Amino acid sequence: MSNMRHMPRVLIVEDEAPIAELISINLKHNGLSPIWAEDGESAQREIDAVLPDVILLDWMLPGQHGVVWARKWRSDPRTKSIPILMLTAKSEEQDKVSGLDAGADDYITKPFSTQELLARIRSVLRRRAPEQAEDSVTMGGLHLDGATHRVTFNGEALKLGPTEFKLLNFFMHHAERVHSRAQLLDKVWGDHVFIEERTVDVHVKRLREALGAAGAMVETVRGAGYRFTNKATG
Ligand code: CA
DSSP states (O other), rough: OOOOOOOOOOOHHHHHHHHHHHHHHHHHTTTTTEESOOOHHHHHHHHSSOOOEEEEEEEEOSOOOOHHHHHHHHHHHTTTTEEEEEEEEEEOHHHHHHHHHHTTSEEEESSOOHHHHHHHHHHHHHHGGOOOOSSOEEEEEEEEEETEEEEEETTEEEOHHHHHHHHHHHHHHTTTEEEHHHHHHIIISSOOOOOOHHHHHHHHHHHHHHHHGGGGEEEEEETTTTEOOOOOOO
């Protein structure tokens, strides 16, 4: 585990080479690492090799449409948390709705400006990146599997809601440090403009309940926030 940020990998699924190339150049110039796939099958091979941080998915692709791939990746546990940004030449409302229904996080209508595309990519990265840790972590009998989203305590499976899972994932990857409520909102919730700090308390409470005997590992640090510690279980 580390706080070092890698260059976010952006998988561009786009059959039109000039568009893909233009996007690639712009992403590279802005500190992102683009990978190009010309159809869904090639994209799947890239995904099987290395998980991208964001997928830019064209609507009209040879073979199966983008929306079919969006639905597939969203239903696969390995890829379900990767943000998908649909690229579409269509501006009909129904298509946008279909894309979002299939699990896309956002859509952008062609032609778009580089600035707009970058802003959308940064926005989905901000929303999703904090809880992206996919590696497993074990502390004091508590085991979290980042890939399968399973949590066990002394071998027994625990049932956590999605937000509690994200919270625990962040805590376990940043243990023994005090995090303020604002920091947790930023790191776990991402876009927290409309969320009150009290929300953190509600989910911490739920997390402790879900953890049962391991709940004591989540410590309240008065006037400061929360800390996840291995010491509590002795
Ligand atoms: Ca296309």
